[in-house]
Amino acid sequence: MLFAFIGVLLAAVVGGIWSGLRHVRDAQLVRMARTTVQTAEVRAKNADEQLRIAIEELRFLAADRIPAAVLALTHEHAPVPGLLHPQEANATLAKAMRDVLSATSAAAAGERDRVDAAARAAMRGATAKVQSLLYQTQSVLQDLQHELDDPRLLELDFRNELALRRIQATAVLCEAWPGLARSDSPLAEVVIGAQSRVAGYARIKMSNHLREQRLAVVARAAEPLAIAVAELLANATSYSHPDTAVPVTIQQSGGRGALIVVDDGGIGMDEETLARARRLLAGPEVLLLTELGNPPQAGFAVVGRLVRQYGFSCHVESSPYGGVRAMLRVPAELLTVLDEEHTLSVLVPAPAETAAPARPAEDPADDGPVVEATPLPSRRRRSPRTAAARPVAPVPPAAEAPVARTPEQAGALWGALQDGTRSGRSAAGSGTAVGTTSGRTAAGGSAAGDEQGDDRS
Known part of the structure; x- marks a missing residue:
């Protein structure tokens, strides 16, 4: 149990x-x-x-x-x-987002570069054709000026020159050749030629401080330098009051080249705009058309492209005149001295230290109409050795204000021009080649509003 x-x-x-x-x-x-x-x-x-x-x-x-x-x-x-x-x-999501953003930015940059290159190529082709047509138009106008005494031809020639400068600037911006071959050209004549490409040429006052008057720009850089100076002059005249002068000084810089200084009394630039202008004038390696704004402000960009390609330099700063001072330095390797037999243009200002003092105004009643106030259009012979190969604007007179003329006085002036041109053609003979017109009096007033500045805000 x-x-x-x-x-x-x-x-x-x-x-x-x-x-x-x-x-x-x-x-x-x-x-x-x-x-x-x-x-x-x-x-x-x-x-x-x-x-x-x-x-x-x-x-x-x-x-x-x-x-x-x-x-x-x-x-x-x-x-x-x-x-x-x-x-x-989390970290994985953050990294994935960064990768997506980087890949998208890279793809957008690549597409932007491709579109910009295609646009440049298309514009190069178009500008080459238009430039060729403008040169042909220029040649036809020159022939007509030799045959006819119509002042409207001067206006057409000048407007054709303004269009040609625009096309040249666009071609340079698209990395094309400037489109004009020149021989070694005197520096002063290059600046005078650039002056004739600007609507406000009559306001430009050039001072010649060269020690060597036969100082010239080598052939390969003559036309690019003329384009660059024309852009700086156009910018200065466009952004200053129409009644103010635009002083231009050319001088040698102590054996290191030559200096072209352009001043204006315009609106000036703030520090941010100056910094952007200096970046463009330095000739950045990559410059897209989309960076130039809408409408494009291409003046300084054109100068910068030429600076990078041909070796001169440009700097901008505030001017003592209240606007902007642009200084274009031409290095010694782009300069040469012409032979003594080379004849300089009569339009080149005399050196500042030897320039003759201005004569006092004479009584119009004694000698007829006063023609010094506004120079008459003139022509000069074309020579392979001396021609600047561009139309040249007359140097404006020292008078501050133009002299008022009656219709009878204006008719007398053009009658004198016609008599002079007929006498010149009779003396030269029918086989003599005559240079391009350098006077722009007939066109300057009406074309002054056709050109807008590019590079100030």
Whole structure:
């Protein structure tokens, strides 16, 4: 009996222990299940939150960050925003967004360069054709000026010259050849030739301080230098009052070349605009047409392209006259001295230290109409050795204001011009080649409003 009782007791004890163990195990399983469920819920919540953040970041990337990055390609100071949720976004999402932004910017830059190159190529072809037509027009006008005494031909010739300068500047900007070959040309004649390409030429007052009057620009740089000087003169005349003069000084710079200084009394530039102008004049290696604004402000960009290609330099700063001073330095390697037999143009101002003083005004009643106030158009012979190969503007007189003329006086002036041209053709003979017109009196007044400045705001 005793053993049976002990057996039953042991069975009861073991069963209780086993039941307790099973209860504990079940409780642990329940706790583990609850923890697993809670963890899953947290992870699901975090996943939903990360998905929401990722969607918002993608929308922000497409709407704000990518456009800002594309804008920064042409405007270096334009800000590019970062992540919308920099603290909540995980590292993987942030890196992915940066990679997308970088790839998009690179693709936009590549497409922009491709489009710019295609535009330059198209413009090069168009400008070459237009430039050829303008040269042909110039030749026809010169022939007509030799045959006819119509002052309107001067206006047409001048407007053709303005159009030709624009086309040349556009061609240079598109990395094309300037389109005109010249021989070694006196520096003073190059500046005078550049003056004749500007609508406000009559306001330009040139001072000749060269020690060597036969100082010349080598053939390969003569036309590029004329284009650069014309752009600086156009900028100066466009951004200064029509009643103010634009002083131009040419001088040698102590054996290191020559210096052309253009001053104006215009609106000037602020520091930011000056910095941009200096960057363009330095000749940046990469310059896109889209960087020139709308409408394009190409004057300084053209000068910078020529500076980079031909080796001269240009600097702008505030002028003592209140506007802007542009200094174009021609290095010694681009200069030469012409032979003594070379005849300089009569339009070149006399050296400042030897220039004759201005004569007092004479009584018009004694000698007829006063013709010094506005020079009559003139022609000079074309010579392979002496020609500047460009129309040259007359140097304006010292008088501050033009003399009022009656219709009878104006008719007398043109009658004198016609008599002089007829006498000149009779003396020269029909086979003599005559140079291009250098007077721009007939066209200057009407064309002064046709040209707009490019590089100031």
